Structures are given as C-alpha cells and as structure tokens.
Amino acid sequence: MGESGEEGLKMVEKDVLTQAVEKPGDGPPGLALPVRRVLSREMILLGFLLVELIVLSILSPHFLTLYNLLNTTKYFVEIGLLALGLTMVIITAGIDLSVGSNVGMAGIIVGYLWLAGLPLPLAILGGIMVSVLGGFFNGWVITRLGIPPLIVTLGTWTAYRGVAMVISQARPVSGFPEWFYYLGQGTILNIPVQFLIFVAMAVVVHLILSRSTFGRLVYVVGNNPVAARFSGVNVRKVLLEIYTFTGFLAGLSALVLISRTATARADAGVGYEMDAITAVVLGGASIAGGQGSVTGTGLGVVVLSLLRNGMDLAGMSQASGAVLTGIVLVLAVLSGEWMRRRPLRG
Amino acid sequence: MAEAGEHKVLFEAEKISKAFPGVRALKNASFTLNSGEIHALVGENGAGKSTLIKVLAGVHTPDSGQVRLEGKPVHFGHPVEALAAGISVIYQEPNLFPDLTVAENVFAGHYPRRKLGLALDWPEMTRVTQRLLDGLAADIGPLTPVNRLSAANRQIVAIARALNMKARVLIMDEPTASLSDREIERLFGIMRQLRTQGVGIIFISHRMDEIFQVASQVTVMRDGEVVGTFLTQAVDRDQLIALMVGRGVGQLYPKTPGVTGDLLLEVENLRLKGHFGPVSLTVHRGEIVGLFGLVGAGRSEVAQTLFGITPAEDGEVRMEGKPLAIHSPTQAIGAGLAYLPEDRQMQGLVLPMTVMENISLAVLRAVTRGRWVDRAGEESLAERYISLMGIKTPGPRQAVAALSGGNQQKVVLGKWLASRPKVLILDEPTRGVDVGAKAEIHRHIDRLAHEGLGVILISSDLPEVLGMSDRVVVMREGRITGELSREAATQESVLRLAFSDTVPAA
Amino acid sequence: MARVRWRDLMGVREVGLLLVLLGLVLVLSVAAPGFLSWPNLSGVLVNVSVVAISAVGMTMVIITGGIDISVGSILAVSALLVGQAAKAGTGLWQAIALGLLIGAALGGINGLLVAYGRIPAIIVTLATMSTYRGINFILSHGAWVVGLPPYFTALGQTNFLGLQIPAWIMLGVAVIGWYILTQTRFGRSVYAVGGNMQGAYLAGIKIPRVQFLVFLVSGLLTGLAATVYTARFGLVQINTGMGYELNVIAAVVIGGTSIMGGSGSIQGAILGAIFMGVVSNALVLLRISAFWQGVVVGILILGAVIMDSSIRASMLRAVSIHSIGYRGAAEPTDGRER
Incomplete structure (x- = not known):
C-alpha cells in the first residue's frame, strides 16, 4: 500500500515525466513484462524484414539470390560486432559513442605496429589490447568519477580518433601479408569468414546475456541499480566489465575491417557508432535501460543492412537507405511506445 | 467533533474515498478547515495523510466524495487548477527550481511580462517578491539563486510563492522536518501571522509539541480513515497518540516465548556524521530486537550503515565476537547480515x-x-x-x-x-501490506527467531514492535534514547522515549 | 532591459573558463608571436562562428535535459539548399530566410517527435540524423555545389568594423539567445523544465511546448549557421557537417552546461566554442600537427567535466538519494501513505 500513493502521483505525472529520458526503475507499471515486450518488438522487426524481402525482391531480381544474401553479410559484420557490445551498454542505460573511433584507433595501432617491424600476430594483439584499454578507460571514468556515459564517450570519441590521426598522420597502411585477408575476404563453404566470426560472437554474447551470472547482473543493474546495490551486486564492476568488453569488440571489428578493405586507415569506422546504436534500438533495447537482447539486435542489424543493400541493387542510392533507416527507427520506437501504453489505457 | 465558532468554513472534504490498484487509501475521510485556523493533521506513516492532501491539491481525483471551497463544490483536474483556486501545498522539500532566482521561483509558471515586448517584468517581480519577503520578515534578496539558500529559507520562498498565488488555503507537509529550533520558531511566527490574515493552514507534523504549540484543531487519521477532529486544548498528547496508534496490543501478534541464546551481533558507538550516532546495541541468537523511532529518528540509516551501504565513520561491529569491517553490502552478506530495506519497490526488488x-x-x-x-x-x-x-x-x-x-x-x-543470514535486519517489513499478509510475515519472523536467527525489527508501527520484540530500543534524532525489556515496554514508555521533549543526555 | 550585472553574466563556471582561456592566450602570445594580432584573433572568432551559432540552440536543448545530435545533418541539408538557391540567383535575404526556414522545419520535426511523440531525444535525433543525411544525399545527387555568386559569398567574407560578418552574426545570435534564455518566460521555463520537471508540471508550465520550441530553435539556428557556412566557404560538399553535432555539444559542455539539464548559459557555450577555436589555432601557430586536435578536444571535454564539481555533486547527490534511501529532493511528498 505504501507505494501506491506514490505510484498514484506518478501515474498522474507520468505523462509529462516519461517524456524525459527515463531513469531506470521509475517506469510505469506497463514495463512489468519485458519479455513479452521484446518479443513483440522482434515480431515487428520480422514483419519489417518480410516486407523488406518481398519489396526488394520485386524491385531487383538479383536480390533474393543466395549469393547476394551471403555477400551482404560481409558488410554488416563490423557494425554488428559493435552493436553486440552496445546492446549490453544500452541495457545498463548507458551509451558508448566512442566505438567507431576505437575501431579507427585499434586499426591504426595494428597497422603501425606491423609497419614498425612487429610480426603481424603481435601487432594484432597490440591493437586488441589498445581497444580493450580504450573501453576500460571509458568504464573507469564513468564508474569512478561519476560522469554520465554520454559525455565521457563524447570525449573519447574525439580523443581516440585523434590518437589514430596523430599516429598515422592520416597515412593509411596497406600491403599486409596475404593470410590476413582471409579474415575479411575469405569464405568457408561460400560463407564469408567474418560472418562466421559475427555469428560466433553473437552466440557468445547471447549466452552471456541469457545464461550467465554476469548477464543476469547486466539486466539487474539496468532495471534497478539501487536494488542491485542493496542486494550486494558490485554495480561499478559490472559496468566496468561491460565497457571493457565493448572495447574488445571494437578491436575485433577493426581487424575485420582492415582485412576486408586491405588497409588500415585513421578514418576507419567513422559514424559506425550511430549505425550500431540504431541497430540496437531498432532491436528493442530501451535507451532507459533494462531491456534488450542479442536476438533483437541481430534482427536490427540484418534489417538495416538489407535495407541498404537492397536499395543499392534496386538502383536507388544509399541515401534512400539512410532516409528509410531513420523512418524505420522512429516507427519501431513509436510502435513500441504505443504497445507499452495500450494496456494502461485499457 | 469540535467546531470553532467564530470562523467560517473555508475548505472541506466530505466522505472522500480513494483506491489505488489493490489498496483503499482513503475511506470516507471528512475534513473541515476554517479560515484563520491552523489545523494539524496527524497519523502514523501510511495513515492516509498524503493521499488526502493530494486529493485536496488536485493531484488525485477522488473516487467518491466531495471537496468544497467556501461551500461551493470544486473538481480539480490538475494541480494548477487547485493553485489558481487559492490552494497551495508546501512540501517537506519544496518544489523549487534550484538554478532560478528567488523572484523567478515566486513567479514560476505565471511570470509577468512588460506591456511592450517579450521580456519579463523584472522590476515588478523584484518589487512584489521583496514585499512578500519583507512581510515574512525574511532577509533574502529576490535575485539570489535558490540553490544558495538554506533549507529554512527555501521554505520561506515556497511560502512567498503561495502568498503570491493569493493562497487562502496553505497545506504544509512536515515543513519543520529539516529546520533548526530557531527556524521553526520563525516559521510558526509566520504561520500565526498568516492566520490573522484569514489564511487557513493545514499543518502536518510528527512532532507532538509543535502541534500543541501552533494548532488550534487537530485531526487524527488511521488506516485511511479520519478517527476524529479535536480542539487541541481538549486533548493531551497521550490521548492523541493512543488515537493514532489505535487498536490494542497483543491479539494480532503471534510472538511465542523463545529462548535467547548467545551474543551474536554487537554494535558499539557506530557513527555517521549528520545522520546518527553514537549508537550501540546488541542482538542475541533467537532474539527479536525492536528498533522504534519516528520518521527521521535515524533507524534506517543505522541499518544501512550496518549493511555497508553508507559505511560508518566510526564505531565497532562484532559478529560472534569477531570484529567486522564492512564497507559494502557484499561484505555484509558475507558476514552473515541481511537487510530487508524500507522501500520495497525501489531498494528491495527488481x-x-x-x-x-x-x-x-x-x-x-x-x-x-x-x-x-x-x-x-x-x-x-x-x-x-x-x-x-x-x-x-x-x-x-x-x-x-x-x-x-x-x-x-x-x-x-x-x-x-x-x-542464510545470522542476523536479519527488517526495515518496516509490514508497511503497505494487507492484514492477512502482515500476520503471515509476523509468523515467519517468529519462526525464524525460534530457528536461532537474530532479528532487528525496525518499525514505526508501535503495536507491531511491542507485540513482536523481546527487547525494544528507542531512537530519537539519531540517538538511542532508551532500551526496554519486553515486560517494561508499553505504548506509553516507548512513546515517552520516542517523543520526549527534552533532549536526553547521550 | 533588466539590470544586467556582471555577476549574472559570469557565473563561477564561466569565470573559471575565462581564466583558463586567458591563461592560454597569455601562453600563446609568448609562444606564438603571431597569435596576438588582430587578424589572427578575429580569424579565430570567424572560425568558431558556425559552431557557436548552433551551440546557442543546443544549449537550450541540453538545459531542458534533451540532446540534439541531428544538427550536423540539418546543417548539411540547409547548406545544400541555400547553396543551390544562391547559385540559382536568389537574393541574399531570401537565401538567409530559406536557411532559417529549412532549419526550423527540420528542428520542428525533432521537436514534435520528442514533445508529442514522447520518444527520448537521443533516439529521435539519431533517427533524424540518418534521415536528414539521406535527404541531403538524394537532393545533392552526390554533387558539390560550387561557384556561388559573389554577392552571396560576401556575407561570409566581408569586413565590418574590423570583424567579418560571420563573427557579427555569431555575436548577435548570442545576445539574442542570452536575452531569450534569461529575460523571457520561455527562457525561464527552459530552466524550470530541466531543473525540476515535476515542479514545472505542478506550476502549470506547458512542458511539451517548451520541449518542442527548444528543438525548433536548435534547428532554426543551425539553418542560419548553414547559410554562414555556405557563404564563408563558397561551396557545399556532400559530407558537410559530418561530426558537427559532437563539436557543438562539446562547446556547450565545455561551457559548463550540465548534461543532466537545469543549468547552463549561452555565454558559457560561446566561451566553450571560442576555447576550442583558440586551441586549434594554437596547434596551427605552434606547428603542432592538426592531427592532435581531436585528442586535445577530447581531453578538454573530459577535463572540463571532471572539473565541473557541480555535475559531480549532483550526480553524487542523485546516487546517495537512491542508495541511502532518503526521500529528499527526488521525493517531495512523504510518499509513505496507504
């Protein structure tokens, strides 16, 4: 009963208060069944996907071929990997704008370590370590200094890109050993290698989120950090690990990107953060925290990339894809909002 | 029911009922405020005071019943409508805008504009605010940002805002909670002055002495119902408390005599500056220690410090004789402590x-x-x-x-x-649960004590504390004011310690 | 006009930033002899003008607790259309009006979705960032706009009383923005909404209207910035304004506006933009590779925020309210009732 009076006030004010970015834990009662909500978001996405497939295959006969579909997967892996990390980040009501810059920084480190004479495997290790460090630094500033993630990663967004620029002086590195290109250009049974990497990572993150102790804590922290703390959860540690892992995924994404394009460039991955966040939000993760899944994010990534690829094939510009991306995002979020509110009115 | 003859009825609520999902918060509550009167509203936590106020202020619409202002029925759909009708609420923590100036807060929502152009009429705002502040004998500049003001001065800004809205009814929800004695005196002076101007004031406080000091009538609420309205001269403190607490002790609580075992938890001179201390207490195996105190007495703060949420500055804690260093809930859990928090939905559950x-x-x-x-x-x-x-x-x-x-x-x-804790700290375990579940929870507590757990039971429900505890520790304003055995603990003895007007030697 | 006092204009935060800026200027005037010349200094002002104009609108958005990451794309669309119009021979004033109109329309769409669609600002502007960028590509057919008429580019390059026009426009916008934010009902409501939304609701402030308007203003000013940009550079690239949003936000944040909403100032945002401009100018003068710019700006953002004790204090306060469980500012009612 105690909370009901409070709840009552909230219900009156909910209409105005929910317009702001919602804080975790003070959502309206309609939030109660996240599983059903995410599922219905996934249904919406599947619907989109179906419409997309039908329309695009009508527009272009080449679209619905196995070759094209497999080929498409080449292009979304780099963003997909980032989206996996961002799924976790966004479940905790955080954000990481620095992932695209981290891709550029890690790639340049790999390229220049190799150029400096290090064997490529060691250079790769160095690149990954730097990207992990980049993620760790974000997490450290967020959890230790209590600065909002948006600001922290805005700062490192420009700083990490700057590091890449300073090291490379904007000069790209290419001419890597042939075996390295296998990662981004090779296929196994006609399936692009990087797609397999993405699937493997997606499975791992999915298992972490749905089956592991850590994944459980991710949702707990995202839904109610106070109750988490009152139950003995080390909230800071959970956040720190998430941002660090996201850094690792950025490193992986950088490797795939260098290998696919055969060059390490300082401006690699510019704008990736926005595509990845779009995919995650499209996939049903709530920016207010507490909700999101790898399945949703995966679908979001596929919907996005097919949209772009299909537009391309149908002779429309990439630009139409960008326009549609935005519209699809707004529609998906609006429909989610609409579904969330309906039971309250009924 | 008493009637203060010479004043006319200003604001009345008749047979208000209000239910929230699963809960009836108000049951046929009636309340009458005369003009030029300070009317206290008392009741335990959860008695329905806040819900009643929210109905009066237009935050909630009642399910049934009627609100009348000067005899005319009113229906407020939005708090602003109540505000416009002259009903202002001042919350314990006033709803001010910290980065704006005093004058802007006083005029929030209805800033005056100059005749020409868009600009705010600063001279007018400053002048009116200065006049209001002067009337309240407050030494605050109208152009000072509110975030530089003390808690007391913020209260005064909120009052000035209400006066600027031509408030005829002023509802003050525990306005004295964060004020010093001198500031409280000044606030009472202002209230008396407003009374002479015909303003009706509804005053909520947990401090009995304040009620007798300033109010002419007092309405007691319990379990969502109005128990009665009395002239303050016609009742004394003990009568009021008995009315607030209500039903007799004993029948509801299934406490069975148990065996108190070895010493389990010892707390010595625990201290957290600005919140409580020094606090010392002990818990034995199989013992239920009731920790009673009014809101703000520091009970929950002690519990949260023991549990590592707000680590102590000073003091010693021993479990089964071994000293503990607890800086986080994780360590507390490892040491065999468990804490059921006060706010179930925010702190207890995901x-x-x-x-x-x-x-x-x-x-x-x-x-x-x-x-x-x-x-x-x-x-x-x-x-x-x-x-x-x-x-x-x-x-x-x-x-x-x-x-x-x-x-x-x-x-x-x-x-x-x-x-599998050794000591279980329960902070208001039955607040906001229905009677059946309450009894069930009590049976569980009793059973757990029999199984050898040490229990600290924090509650502002006095019959619960008396009915369930082997020993009662009473707190007031961050200090322990006394400790009573089950036999010695009665409503009167506990309340005397909890309410005592004189500060005890600590 | 109200009594404008120095203290009102310069809060602790602005003074702090000003001191750091002056220190930097002092160091530079010694280290780089060319720095303290008027052409160089006025050049800095001109260089930051485009970002600063948008920062005025962004400040308002952030004070309400929102964020607008679509300004880069709004800049691109507005610049493209203004450029095309100017090339087609539209008059100067019509071109300026067109820029304002397009910016306002695009910003208005953001505002509608945030205020009435009730979607979090970051998601709305993420979506429109993509959409507007796409529209820009479609409208431009991937081609640059070049060869703008001299009467138009004159707007970006003419000197007037020792300062070029863009700097004057920036100063004008700053003064008007300051006036709106501090002297009008709307401006004070912006702070009220961001500082205490529940209080704003109880005081009868129309929250959606305020939210809608700040996004509208943000778009409008970005439209103006686009005109200035086009006139100044004399051409419009297809990737105009990529990353622009983050520079604008950086200027606002360095200027002391709290990302949590409720506090901030136009003066701060302008100082923030100038500060970033001086730093990049210093890199040039000290012959430090321009590539360092990103790193330096990143450090500036983090440094500014870490120093901003008010943000930290408010964060800590928010944390302690939750963790200690006191019902304070977050919970004005006693909230414990049946």
Whole structure:
C-alpha cells in the first residue's frame, strides 16, 4: 500500500515525466513484462524484414539470390560486432559513442605496429589490447568519477580518433601479408569468414546475456541499480566489465575491417557508432535501460543492412537507405511506445 | 467533533474515498478547515495523510466524495487548477527550481511580462517578491539563486510563492522536518501571522509539541480513515497518540516465548556524521530486537550503515565476537547480515524481473555452475522459498511487479533467507501490506527467531514492535534514547522515549 | 532591459573558463608571436562562428535535459539548399530566410517527435540524423555545389568594423539567445523544465511546448549557421557537417552546461566554442600537427567535466538519494501513505 500513493502521483505525472529520458526503475507499471515486450518488438522487426524481402525482391531480381544474401553479410559484420557490445551498454542505460573511433584507433595501432617491424600476430594483439584499454578507460571514468556515459564517450570519441590521426598522420597502411585477408575476404563453404566470426560472437554474447551470472547482473543493474546495490551486486564492476568488453569488440571489428578493405586507415569506422546504436534500438533495447537482447539486435542489424543493400541493387542510392533507416527507427520506437501504453489505457 | 465558532468554513472534504490498484487509501475521510485556523493533521506513516492532501491539491481525483471551497463544490483536474483556486501545498522539500532566482521561483509558471515586448517584468517581480519577503520578515534578496539558500529559507520562498498565488488555503507537509529550533520558531511566527490574515493552514507534523504549540484543531487519521477532529486544548498528547496508534496490543501478534541464546551481533558507538550516532546495541541468537523511532529518528540509516551501504565513520561491529569491517553490502552478506530495506519497490526488488530472479539475486553464486546460471538449481531454490514463505504466484517465472504488496515483501524476505543470514535486519517489513499478509510475515519472523536467527525489527508501527520484540530500543534524532525489556515496554514508555521533549543526555 | 550585472553574466563556471582561456592566450602570445594580432584573433572568432551559432540552440536543448545530435545533418541539408538557391540567383535575404526556414522545419520535426511523440531525444535525433543525411544525399545527387555568386559569398567574407560578418552574426545570435534564455518566460521555463520537471508540471508550465520550441530553435539556428557556412566557404560538399553535432555539444559542455539539464548559459557555450577555436589555432601557430586536435578536444571535454564539481555533486547527490534511501529532493511528498 505504501507505494501506491506514490505510484498514484506518478501515474498522474507520468505523462509529462516519461517524456524525459527515463531513469531506470521509475517506469510505469506497463514495463512489468519485458519479455513479452521484446518479443513483440522482434515480431515487428520480422514483419519489417518480410516486407523488406518481398519489396526488394520485386524491385531487383538479383536480390533474393543466395549469393547476394551471403555477400551482404560481409558488410554488416563490423557494425554488428559493435552493436553486440552496445546492446549490453544500452541495457545498463548507458551509451558508448566512442566505438567507431576505437575501431579507427585499434586499426591504426595494428597497422603501425606491423609497419614498425612487429610480426603481424603481435601487432594484432597490440591493437586488441589498445581497444580493450580504450573501453576500460571509458568504464573507469564513468564508474569512478561519476560522469554520465554520454559525455565521457563524447570525449573519447574525439580523443581516440585523434590518437589514430596523430599516429598515422592520416597515412593509411596497406600491403599486409596475404593470410590476413582471409579474415575479411575469405569464405568457408561460400560463407564469408567474418560472418562466421559475427555469428560466433553473437552466440557468445547471447549466452552471456541469457545464461550467465554476469548477464543476469547486466539486466539487474539496468532495471534497478539501487536494488542491485542493496542486494550486494558490485554495480561499478559490472559496468566496468561491460565497457571493457565493448572495447574488445571494437578491436575485433577493426581487424575485420582492415582485412576486408586491405588497409588500415585513421578514418576507419567513422559514424559506425550511430549505425550500431540504431541497430540496437531498432532491436528493442530501451535507451532507459533494462531491456534488450542479442536476438533483437541481430534482427536490427540484418534489417538495416538489407535495407541498404537492397536499395543499392534496386538502383536507388544509399541515401534512400539512410532516409528509410531513420523512418524505420522512429516507427519501431513509436510502435513500441504505443504497445507499452495500450494496456494502461485499457 | 469540535467546531470553532467564530470562523467560517473555508475548505472541506466530505466522505472522500480513494483506491489505488489493490489498496483503499482513503475511506470516507471528512475534513473541515476554517479560515484563520491552523489545523494539524496527524497519523502514523501510511495513515492516509498524503493521499488526502493530494486529493485536496488536485493531484488525485477522488473516487467518491466531495471537496468544497467556501461551500461551493470544486473538481480539480490538475494541480494548477487547485493553485489558481487559492490552494497551495508546501512540501517537506519544496518544489523549487534550484538554478532560478528567488523572484523567478515566486513567479514560476505565471511570470509577468512588460506591456511592450517579450521580456519579463523584472522590476515588478523584484518589487512584489521583496514585499512578500519583507512581510515574512525574511532577509533574502529576490535575485539570489535558490540553490544558495538554506533549507529554512527555501521554505520561506515556497511560502512567498503561495502568498503570491493569493493562497487562502496553505497545506504544509512536515515543513519543520529539516529546520533548526530557531527556524521553526520563525516559521510558526509566520504561520500565526498568516492566520490573522484569514489564511487557513493545514499543518502536518510528527512532532507532538509543535502541534500543541501552533494548532488550534487537530485531526487524527488511521488506516485511511479520519478517527476524529479535536480542539487541541481538549486533548493531551497521550490521548492523541493512543488515537493514532489505535487498536490494542497483543491479539494480532503471534510472538511465542523463545529462548535467547548467545551474543551474536554487537554494535558499539557506530557513527555517521549528520545522520546518527553514537549508537550501540546488541542482538542475541533467537532474539527479536525492536528498533522504534519516528520518521527521521535515524533507524534506517543505522541499518544501512550496518549493511555497508553508507559505511560508518566510526564505531565497532562484532559478529560472534569477531570484529567486522564492512564497507559494502557484499561484505555484509558475507558476514552473515541481511537487510530487508524500507522501500520495497525501489531498494528491495527488481520489479520487471521474475520471482525466481529476485529470490536468487543475493545468492547467485550458490546457483551457478562456473560462470553460468544453473537454471534448474535456481528454479528449485525459488520454489523452495515460494512454498516456505507461502508466496502466492502463478510460478517462479512471474514478474514480481504483478504480485500484491504482501507477496512482493515475501519475495524480498525469501531472497534474504536464501542467503542464510545470522542476523536479519527488517526495515518496516509490514508497511503497505494487507492484514492477512502482515500476520503471515509476523509468523515467519517468529519462526525464524525460534530457528536461532537474530532479528532487528525496525518499525514505526508501535503495536507491531511491542507485540513482536523481546527487547525494544528507542531512537530519537539519531540517538538511542532508551532500551526496554519486553515486560517494561508499553505504548506509553516507548512513546515517552520516542517523543520526549527534552533532549536526553547521550 | 533588466539590470544586467556582471555577476549574472559570469557565473563561477564561466569565470573559471575565462581564466583558463586567458591563461592560454597569455601562453600563446609568448609562444606564438603571431597569435596576438588582430587578424589572427578575429580569424579565430570567424572560425568558431558556425559552431557557436548552433551551440546557442543546443544549449537550450541540453538545459531542458534533451540532446540534439541531428544538427550536423540539418546543417548539411540547409547548406545544400541555400547553396543551390544562391547559385540559382536568389537574393541574399531570401537565401538567409530559406536557411532559417529549412532549419526550423527540420528542428520542428525533432521537436514534435520528442514533445508529442514522447520518444527520448537521443533516439529521435539519431533517427533524424540518418534521415536528414539521406535527404541531403538524394537532393545533392552526390554533387558539390560550387561557384556561388559573389554577392552571396560576401556575407561570409566581408569586413565590418574590423570583424567579418560571420563573427557579427555569431555575436548577435548570442545576445539574442542570452536575452531569450534569461529575460523571457520561455527562457525561464527552459530552466524550470530541466531543473525540476515535476515542479514545472505542478506550476502549470506547458512542458511539451517548451520541449518542442527548444528543438525548433536548435534547428532554426543551425539553418542560419548553414547559410554562414555556405557563404564563408563558397561551396557545399556532400559530407558537410559530418561530426558537427559532437563539436557543438562539446562547446556547450565545455561551457559548463550540465548534461543532466537545469543549468547552463549561452555565454558559457560561446566561451566553450571560442576555447576550442583558440586551441586549434594554437596547434596551427605552434606547428603542432592538426592531427592532435581531436585528442586535445577530447581531453578538454573530459577535463572540463571532471572539473565541473557541480555535475559531480549532483550526480553524487542523485546516487546517495537512491542508495541511502532518503526521500529528499527526488521525493517531495512523504510518499509513505496507504
């Protein structure tokens, strides 16, 4: 009963208060069944996907071929990997704008370590370590200094890109050993290698989120950090690990990107953060925290990339894809909002 | 019911009922405020005072009943309508805008504009605000940002705002909670002055002496109902308290005599600056120690410090003779402590998640295989505690948000029992749960004590404390004012310690 | 006009930033002899003008607790259309009006979705960032706009009383923005909404209207910035304004506006933009590779925020309210009732 009076006030004010970015834990009662909500978001996405497939295959006969579909997967892996990390980040009501810059920084480190004479495997290790460090630094500033993630990663967004620029002086590195290109250009049974990497990572993150102790804590922290703390959860540690892992995924994404394009460039991955966040939000993760899944994010990534690829094939510009991306995002979020509110009115 | 003859009726609520999902917050509550009167509204936490105020202020619409202003029925659909009608509420923590100036806060929402152009009429705002502040004998500049003001001066800004809205009814919700004695005196002076100007004031306070000092009538609420309205001259403190507390002690509480065992937890001179201290207490095996005090006495703060949420600055804690250093809840849990928090929904539960996930939260390590959650183990753990606690849920995979308050509380209790604590700290374990669930929770507490657990029972429900405890420790304003054995603890003796007007030697 | 006092204009935060800026200027005037010349200094002002104009609108958005990451794309669309119009021979004033109109329309769409669609600002502007960028590509057919008429580019390059026009426009916008934010009902409501939304609701402030308007203003000013940009550079690239949003936000944040909403100032945002401009100018003068710019700006953002004790204090306060469980500012009612 105690909370009901409070709840009552909230219900009156909910209409105005929910317009702001919602804080975790003070959502309206309609939030109660996240599983059903995410599922219905996934249904919406599947619907989109179906419409997309039908329309695009009508527009272009080449679209619905196995070759094209497999080929498409080449292009979304780099963003997909980032989206996996961002799924976790966004479940905790955080954000990481620095992932695209981290891709550029890690790639340049790999390229220049190799150029400096290090064997490529060691250079790769160095690149990954730097990207992990980049993620760790974000997490450290967020959890230790209590600065909002948006600001922290805005700062490192420009700083990490700057590091890449300073090291490379904007000069790209290419001419890597042939075996390295296998990662981004090779296929196994006609399936692009990087797609397999993405699937493997997606499975791992999915298992972490749905089956592991850590994944459980991710949702707990995202839904109610106070109750988490009152139950003995080390909230800071959970956040720190998430941002660090996201850094690792950025490193992986950088490797795939260098290998696919055969060059390490300082401006690699510019704008990736926005595509990845779009995919995650499209996939049903709530920016207010507490909700999101790898399945949703995966679908979001596929919907996005097919949209772009299909537009391309149908002779429309990439630009139409960008326009549609935005519209699809707004529609998906609006429909989610609409579904969330309906039971309250009924 | 008393009637203050010479004043005319200003604002009245008649037979107001209000229900929230699963709860009847107000039952046929009636209340009459005369003009030029200070009318105190008292009741325990959860008696329905806030809901009544929110109905009067247009935040809630009543399910039934009528609100009348000067005899005319009014229906407020939005707090602003009540404000426009001359009804202002001043909350304990006034709803001000910290980065704006005093004048801007006084005029919030209806800034005057110059005749020409868009600009605010600063001279007018400053002049009016200065006049209001002068009237309140306040030494505050109208152009000072509110975030530089003390709590007391913020109250005064809120009053000035109400006066600027031509408030005829002023509702003050525990305005004295964060003020010093001198500031309280000044506030009372202002209230008396407003009274002579015909303003009707509804005054909520937990401090009895204040009520007798300033109010002419007092209305007592309990369990969502109005128990009665009295002239303050016609009642004394003990009568009021008896009315607030209500029903007799004894029958509801199934406390059975138990055996108190060895010393379990010792707390010595625990201190947290600005909140409480020094505090010392002990808990034995199988013993229920009631910790009573009014709101703000520092009970929850002591509990949260013991549990490592707000680590102590000073003091010693020993469990079974071994000194403990607790700086985080994790360490507290490891030491055998468990804390059922005061705010079930914010602090105790992850509402959107399932019963199972909530029960296993504090003991996730016990249901894991390596890094993975052992789902079968988790489910059987959850089912064990669901049946042990008698939680009414369709299954362990039900979202906690969908359960009733009593069942939610049993989930929290189950979560902490699963951690197999030695000492269980219960902070308002039965607040906001229905009578049936309350009795059930009491039976669980009794059983746990019999099983050898030490229990600290924090509650502002006095019959509960008296009925359940082997020993009662009373706190007031951050200090322990006394300790009573079960035999010596009566309503009167406990309340005397909790309310005492003289500051005890600490 | 109200009594404008120095203290009102310069809060602790602005003074702090000003001191750091002056220190930097002092160091530079010694280290780089060319720095303290008027052409160089006025050049800095001109260089930051485009970002600063948008920062005025962004400040308002952030004070309400929102964020607008679509300004880069709004800049691109507005610049493209203004450029095309100017090339087609539209008059100067019509071109300026067109820029304002397009910016306002695009910003208005953001505002509608945030205020009435009730979607979090970051998601709305993430979506429109993509959409507007796409529209820009479609409208431009991937081609640059070049060869703008001299009467138009004159707007970006003419000197007037020792300062070029863009700097004057920036100063004008700053003064008007300051006036709106501090002297009008709307401006004070912006702070009220961001500082205490529940209080704003109880005081009868129309929250959606305020939210809508700040996004409208943000778009409008970005439209103006686009015109200035086009006139100044004399051409419009297809990737105009990529990353622009983050520079604008950086200027606002360095200027002391709290990302949590409720506090901030136009003066701060302008100083923040100038500060960033001086730093990049210093890199040039000290012959430090321009590639360092990103790193330096990143450090500036983090440094500014870490120093901003008010943000930290408010964060800590928010944390302690939750963790200690006191019902204070977050919970004005006693909230414990049946």
